[in-house]
Amino acid sequence: MDKISICFCINDKYAQYLGVVLTSILLNNRKETFKFYVLSSDISEENKNILNTLKKKYKNFEIFYIHIDKNRFKNFKINIDYISIETYYRYILADVIPKEDKVLYLDVDLIVNNDLKDLWNININDYYCAAVKDLNFDTEKYKKCIGMSDNEEYINAGVILFNLKKLREDNIAEKYFKNNEIYKDKIKYQDQDVINITLSNKIKIIDSIYNFTRNDKTKNRNDAVIIHFVGAKKPWKSLSFNKLKQLYYYYYIRSPYLKINSFNKLLFFIFGLIK
Numbered sequence: 001m002d003k004i005s006i007c008f009c010i011n012d013k014y015a016q017y018l019g020v021v022l023t024s025i026l027l028n029n030r031k032e033t034f035k036f037y038v039l040s041s042d043i044s045e046e047n048k049n050i051l052n053t054l055k056k057k058y059k060n061f062e063i064f065y066i067h068i069d070k071n072r073f074k075n076f077k078i079n080i081d082y083i084s085i086e087t088y089y090r091y092i093l094a095d096v097i098p099k100e101d102k103v104l105y106l107d108v109d110l111i112v113n114n115d116l117k118d119l120w121n122i123n124i125n126d127y128y129c130a131a132v133k134d135l136n137f138d139t140e141k142y143k144k145c146i147g148m149s150d151n152e153e154y155i156n157a158g159v160i161l162f163n164l165k166k167l168r169e170d171n172i173a174e175k176y177f178k179n180n181e182i183y184k185d186k187i188k189y190q191d192q193d194v195i196n197i198t199l200s201n202k203i204k205i206i207d208s209i210y211n212f213t214r215n216d217k218t219k220n221r222n223d224a225v226i227i228h229f230v231g232a233k234k235p236w237k238s239l240s241f242n243k244l245k246q247l248y249y250y251y252y253i254r255s256p257y258l259k260i261n262s263f264n265k266l267l268f269f270i271f272g273l274i275k
Helices: 012-028 045-056 085-096 139-145 164-169 172-182 191-199 243-252 262-270
Strands: 004-009 034-040 061-067 102-106 110-112 129-133 155-163 203-205 226-228
Touching: 004 012, 004 085, 012 034, 012 045, 012 110, 012 243, 034 085, 045 061, 085 102, 085 155, 085 164, 085 172, 085 191, 102 164, 110 243, 155 164, 155 191, 155 226, 164 172, 172 191, 226 243
Parallel strands: 004 034, 004 102, 034 061, 129 203
Antiparallel strands: 102 155, 110 226, 129 155
8 A cells, every 4th residue: 555655844842733733634544554754853852752652543654753954944034923944844855755756745734634545646747746726815916026927826835745756856955945045035935935936837736625724715614635724823822713723623632732731621611622
């Protein structure tokens, strides 16, 4: 059986959110097997041990931790306070995961709510990647600001199926770094912009069910495979519980990071998250 390879780029503070993502994947994909790659410069042994406890319940995955030298990215811009420097690690995925020809990159501000098999099996042989168009702001106007043409699509970079083989063949990592320098005074969305600029015309646009956001009015939430909590309003930052946040906490309370004190437990009972 073909294993699904998934990678994440995090710092130690985001390990708990990674725990929720992994839980959501494993709960909804019991027939699949996974290789998880975690790129980090500072993830602690404590957090590795917590994440590894998932193996007690799920036997269908391996997890690999890849240390990244953060200094390589120390001069890169951070324009948005809820995005960390680790997001730039995506530039070197093809180099640091050399044995994989394909990998699914996921942000950790999302949950997987269905089977990933169909997404993984999308044919990207002739593309650098597959991703969903960004529906969260006026991309048509913004594309002009960063030198993209009207016929080039602008994707949201929170969910990307990368063709690592093709990225290596065309030395895309070097092009990322060059474009990062060239466009550093124009880009607002950091590496997302650089990925769009560098891979343009070699990006396969896929259905938004694979990167569903609250701004997507074209799809039903119940059909979404991946639900992405874009923007500053993360589900862990607010006590309000709409349906999407309730779904997030459904996975949170099943994750290895559940530490319910009496106050949190009362809240979860009130909002019907624990029966």
